[in-house]
Structure formats: structure tokens, C-alpha cells
Amino acid sequence: MKVPSSLIDRGFKSLNLVHRTLLRVSGGKIGASAFGMQIVELHTTGRISGRERTVVLAAPITKDSSVVFVASKGGDNRNPDWFENLVINPEVEITRNKTRIAMRARVASAEEASELWPQIIDHYGPYASYRRRAQREIPLVVCDPHPR
DSSP states (O other): OOOOOOHHHHHHHHHHHHHHHHHHHHHSSSSSSSTTTTEEEEEEEETTOOSSEEEEESSSSTTEEEEEEOGGGGGOOSSOOHHHHHHHHEEEEEETTTTEEEEEEEEEHHHOOOOHHHHHHOOTHHHHHHHHHHHSSSOOEEEEEEEO
């Protein structure tokens, strides 16, 4: 039985709200990492509303001051809303270790992605099954510091 897309979307949004609430209430002590990955808040501008949108994401790779996100949506065939938002407006911010940082997001090139995927799967193996399940190329997003 196929689960309706609207139900999947509501589930992701509900889990995200619970995670953000836990982070806030605990002062970052609960939910700051998952499966060995740092948890980061990504702040984008809504492509339709123009309002700030915040989502909690696992960052399988954090190198130097850059952060890499996987736009997997759990292996769904659709890109996540946060990805669609940053494609339209790549000026984003992340909150990492209680510090909010201005960043510029970009989709990793095919060459870059081929280097990043093995590292990502080493950090969190289920990403490999997400890739097999999705009927799309799952984009990787690199966020680099960008003063405004």
C-alpha cells in the first residue's frame, strides 16, 4: 500500500517540529546529534511565501566551516521543500552549536557528489538505501560561509 504524499509531508514536518522543540527546550543538550552526525538548523527563505523557514537536518559532513546536507527526504521521489527553497534563494543561515551563521548554498556538482557519497554513506549507511529507493538523483547541498 502506497502512503499518500501529503501524509509523508505531515509526518516529516511533525518530526521536525518535535526535534526543534527538544533542541530549544534542552538548550541543545538533547538532539544535537543523531547517528554520529551533527544536527543543524537550516534557515531558508520560502520560495512561495518569502518568509523564513527553518528545518532541522543531519549534517553527515562538516569540514572546515562548510556543511553538507543530503536532500533525500528519506528516499522519497520528491525533493524536500527546504531544497526547493534554497535553489531559488541560496542565501541561507544555519544554526550550529547555538551559533547562527550566514551561508551560501549550492548543489554539489556530479564530480563533487561522486567524491562525497562514499563519505556520507560511511557516516550513515541508510543513505545508500535512500539512493536505491528514490527514482531521482538525490542532490547534495554544500553550504559555505558567506558574509552578508
